[in-house]
Amino acid sequence: MRRALQALVFFPRGGSAQVVHHLARALPAAGWGTRIVAGSLGGPGDPGHARSFFGPDADLVAVPYDDAVRAPDPMRASPPMHPSFEDRPGAPDRVAASLGADVAEHMASEWGRILAAPGVLDGVEVAHLHHLTPIHEAMARVSPGLPVVTHIHGTELLMLDEADAGASWPHTEEWRARMRRWAGASTAVLASSAPAAADAERLLGLDTGRVRVVPNGVDLRLFAERRAAPAERAALLRRWLCDEPRGWSPAHPVPGGVAYTPEQIAPLLDPRAVTVLYVGRFTAVKRAALLVRAHARAREQLGHPLPLVVAGGAAGEWEGEHPADAAARSPWGHEVFLAGWRAQSELAEVLACSDVMAVPSVAERFGQVYVEAMAMGVPVIACDAGAPPTFVEDDPASPERCGWLVPPDDEGALAQALVEVARDPAERALRGGNGPPRARARFSIEGVARTVADVYAAAASA
CATH class of the missing domain: 3.40.50.2000 (Glycogen Phosphorylase B;)
Incomplete structure (x- = not known):
């Protein structure tokens, strides 16, 4: 069984976490095991608790954010709260484009420490990084030769769209440059639909055709046709x-x-x-x-x-x-x-x-x-x-x-x-x-997993 790392800076609360979860369960049938690194918030049974979300059998490295949300500045805690692509006043996860270079460096350094911990990258042939986040910076420092598959989920594109529409965050251009650099350095870039791929190419300065469309898969055993009496x-x-x-x-x-x-x-x-x-x-x-x-x-x-x-x-x-x-x-x-x-x-x-x-x-x-x-x-x-x-x-x-x-x-x-x-x-x-x-x-998750496995194999061989 070959091994990929799926990394998600966010604690489970949105569609990208579901994508990671579905792929982790379906990829072994296509020849790839998955180690998940993800944020976590709350205790067992809480919706943001990574182990509860991904399951007891997942090969999981959970990054706890509980201390960060209680810290005077969550973004400077250790580990720091993840940045957000949404601007919600008072939220502990502040919008990325409002964060200066010192905070961005702190997050990259902290995630470098997480990725470099014993066992995290053992046997990993491909890093599948979800969203464009400081994990990219950390991975480039910790394992510069490891192929990176970047998965665009859309919220990062929404932040750039809002900036283009006039949102006045003080560090937008710094984050735009980082995100473009991370995407451009990736071995492969995935998006879930043709419109998302076109937006990614437009907003991230990628060549036309650079982004591969891989739809999100559905577990058809769970979501099987039925009506309740x-x-x-x-x-x-x-x-x-x-x-x-x-x-x-x-x-x-x-x-x-x-x-x-x-x-x-x-x-x-x-x-x-x-x-x-x-x-x-x-x-x-x-x-x-x-x-x-x-x-x-x-x-x-x-x-x-x-x-x-x-x-x-x-x-x-x-x-x-x-x-x-x-x-x-x-x-x-x-x-x-x-x-x-x-x-x-x-x-x-x-x-x-x-x-x-x-x-x-x-x-x-x-x-x-x-x-x-x-x-x-x-x-x-x-x-x-x-x-x-x-x-x-x-x-x-x-x-x-x-x-x-x-x-x-x-x-x-x-x-x-x-x-x-x-x-x-x-x-x-x-x-x-x-x-x-x-x-x-x-949209069968089994078919999607086979496509992702092909992407991994091509990235590893490249």
């Missing part, structure tokens, strides 16, 4: 929202800060209800609050419940308007339910209890949750922007249609799509039924 739906929703709540709001920013009584979840259990699911972090590009406002407009036109279950958002993390605040202002806010951050296995459970998944993200470089929903037979509503149009077919004349695409930031169009979904069960069933074969053909 009414009794199963009722039991899961009572457990998630009443018995074991994890919802939260700005006023109560801890898991379980928002909980519901059995009487309050009655709209979800109404036999006429069409249940909409949102899954994702509460970052600005996801537009969760926009969905809540569109939900109110759609509900005005319907004569039956249209409950919206909002799953996601690491406790205390949000940008812009929080969906709880949008729900508080909505006349139909009593049909909006905050379910909190959930493990991926739990996501499969709630997808089976949903009629449609709607995530109106305006800058999705891939969109793992759309493919997972499609794999389970749940039609999706996405924006006609970024990567989703490359795999969500919404042409009403196409026999392969599997979802709806709406213009970005068009609240009215999003509301109308929700109305169409709610009023036409036959169309929901048709589009939902077209999802699983498309997901199996294009």
Whole structure:
């Protein structure tokens, strides 16, 4: 078994951690074992705890951030808190482009120490580095001859896009230069979609065709096509929202800060209800609050419940308007339910209890949750922007249609799509039924792992 190192500076909380996890489990069948180096936050069972996330059998080097988040300056702790590509006031992980050369050097030095620790690089033939971070600088110092496969996930590109749009961070150009240098020095560069690859080449100064498109894979054993019976739906929703709540709001920013009584979840259990699911972090590009406002407009036109279950958002993390605040202002806010951050296995459970998944993200470089929903037979509503149009077919004349695409930031169009979904069960069933074969053909994690294994082999031989 050949060995690769997958390194992720962040603690598990987003799509890149899921990519690392899926690949680590699937690559051995393609001839490559994986050692994971990743950030970690919290204790066993917490969503950011690396061992709990990656599993007891993972070959894992966890980098704890618990002391850093309590330090006077988390970015100067040992080990330091990771930098962010998102600018959230008051967050311990400050946006990278606001950090000066001294902090960047401290992070590179600390990660050099982590990578140079006994056993971390033993037997490693390829370093698979996720995102563009100071791990690149550290790896170049510790093992300059080790081939590097850089995996672009999109948030770093969003930071550069925001800078180009006028964000005034003091050290943007220094970080742009670093990120370009790290990408340019990589043996291979991967992105999850053709739009993401084009953006990476544009923003990082890479030659056209330099970035290879490798989609994120889906575990089709977990996300297998199925619909939950009414009794199963009722039991899961009572457990998630009443018995074991994890919802939260700005006023109560801890898991379980928002909980519901059995009487309050009655709209979800109404036999006429069409249940909409949102899954994702509460970052600005996801537009969760926009969905809540569109939900109110759609509900005005319907004569039956249209409950919206909002799953996601690491406790205390949000940008812009929080969906709880949008729900508080909505006349139909009593049909909006905050379910909190959930493990991926739990996501499969709630997808089976949903009629449609709607995530109106305006800058999705891939969109793992759309493919997972499609794999389970749940039609999706996405924006006609970024990567989703490359795999969500919404042409009403196409026999392969599997979802709806709406213009970005068009609240009215999003509301109308929700109305169409709610009023036409036959169309929901048709589009939902077209999802699983498309997901199996294009996004099986086993097929993706074979492609990544080929990239590793080529990088190692180069």
